[in-house]
Amino acid sequence: MQYTLSVLVENHFGVLARIAGLFSARGFNIVSLSVAETEDPSISVMTIVVDGDNRIVDQVKKQLNKLIEVIKVRDLTEEEYVERELALIKVGVNATKRREIIEIADVFKGKVVDISHTTITIEVTGSEEKVDAIIDLLKSHGILEMARTGKIALIRG
């Protein structure tokens, strides 16, 4: 099962290395990780999606808490939260296919962010499932390149 953890950390150099090192040293699996400053520039938030059973994730949380520079670990899986991912997807097109790709993007509330004679690049944001779904549809049209962020998440309310 996948668990989404929101980890507040001191915005110091080396913190990401500590967290990454913890996961590799203890054999925990990271599905995705994203890091950014919060509204307080001295604090960063890491959204980490971890794969494992209940006991492994329990250890992950405890080990994260043990790191001196970790301020707070929240397991969003236990709470109501909103999550988003962003993907940029470049698809190879010709003049006849272009219309079709734009229609797919429209259905997913995606945006066309770049266009050329032979390619079109779509930006899409949403839940992991939604991003997966559009990727799946576009695959048959020939995805040339793709970049996808990790998940970011916030508790509701």
Add this chain to the structure above:
Amino acid sequence: MTISGGKILVECLKREGVEVIFGYPGGVVIPLFDVLYEEKDIKLIHVRHEQGAAHAADGYARASGKVGVCLATSGPGATNLITGIATAYMDSIPMVAITGQVATSMIGSDAFQEVDITGITRPITKHNFLVKDVNDLARIVREAFYIASTGRPGPVLIDVPKDVLTSKTEFVWPEKVELRSYKPFFKVNQGQIKKAIELLEKAERPVIYYGGGVIAGNAGGLLTEFARKHSIPVTSTLLGLGAYPVDHTDPLYLGMLGMHGTVYANYAIYHSDLILAIGARFDDRVTGKIDEFAPNAKIIHIDIDPSSISKNVVVDVPIVGDVKDALQELLKHSFTVRTDAWLKQIAEWKKSNPLTYQQSSQVIKPQFVIESLSRLTKHKAIISTEVGQHQMWVAQYYQFQSPRTLLSSGGLGTMGFGFPAGIGAQIARPDKTTIVVAGDGSFQMNVQEMATAQFYDIPVKVIILNNTYLGMVRQWQELFYDKRYSAVKLAKISSDGKEYYYPDFVKLAEAYGWWASRVVTPQDVEQALKDLLAQKGPALLDVIIEQEENVFPMVPAGANLTQMIGGLA
């Protein structure tokens, strides 16, 4: 007035109460050694290898309860500390390691003697710091000592670039440490205490299993009081030895459990219906096959580190907090634990499977040496061990009476630890006889520290249980690898088939200016030990023991605790 970073660092160490530093100089830390040169309040012990500095600081910390401090230069000096830092980390020993670093402007340029020591030590320190600005130095030193000594203790490394040592600033001592992300104090949860008591009242076969956390938490007395108040039998990990006074005639005392534990400790744990684990972490050397560890027992676990709880075994009642606080809470309540029938069963196991060995009148048995040593020192010496068979014989046969008297690398199992750690302990406790029990293999791993002991007149005693083998590996090869003794023989065998001891430890010790002697027959052991103990300065006794003696009982790796070989009735 502004002062240099080097002076600030030393001033901070003094304010932290540091009296001794174990160090080795080198290029970038010369400015720091220059400050220490005229420093009266801090004794600088110049070791002969940085690994010795780290272990000596560790031994100092284990024997005194204070933070041990070691110091090395950048690059190879820093990397030589690593085994010592990892040893302290695995056994939760408070230590501050200070390393020099190339100047901040050179960092990342592969400069001479540059190594990313904060990167390298990240997984083996509780925390580490690279000081980039002299204005941060005092605060960082303060935080380092605070982190090392609070909560579950551990080593903290401070990497100080050369220009930080030489640049000047106003010295400001931070009165308080403020770390919003580090809150090591947990109040013991009353609800959990109640749940624990309910389980204790219901239990029919309870056992207390305690470890190094009881020593670190200075709770040996409370543990003993609690166990005796409720007549609950106790068993110790290697690092817990001394927390409860060792006496095998004490009906509550089971000795050590696990791979080389007593038969009755392992039986008691296996058949128990409730384990009260205190400051111990269910290491694989203790549990044996984890799925078959204490199959019918519920578990209460007191530990200051939440991540120790339910890591290896699932715990029914976790109590997070200082072991001292938790034991005090448990002692406040009145309740009854019924253990009469259980103690009767344990007494039978003790009677039918005592800890014993085959004495010999021809060749010296290592167990006999340790028994004699225990008696001659009235069970009160500080014993520092290396790692291997001799370590287990010390754990089995020396009757430790108080905490902080056994120093041993339990978690990492570091050969080369015991001798420098013994030097550190002797400096911490000049009032106590300090004896290093070593194997002929382990002792050679930091043998150079004989120079340190001689140079500073440190009266540490060394007993080498010399079996001409890396005995523990040989034992495994004998039992599990068809006696294929690969890379374990240490004596030289000449062309005519005779073997001779080498190095000659007596000559070696004498080369360092030590008193040294050798004993080869059982009848002479007592006098030889007395002669050793009578020496005023550093002294070594080479004890030629049975070459192929094994440590028994033994739970083979991967077996459950009742599947012991050797030592069974």
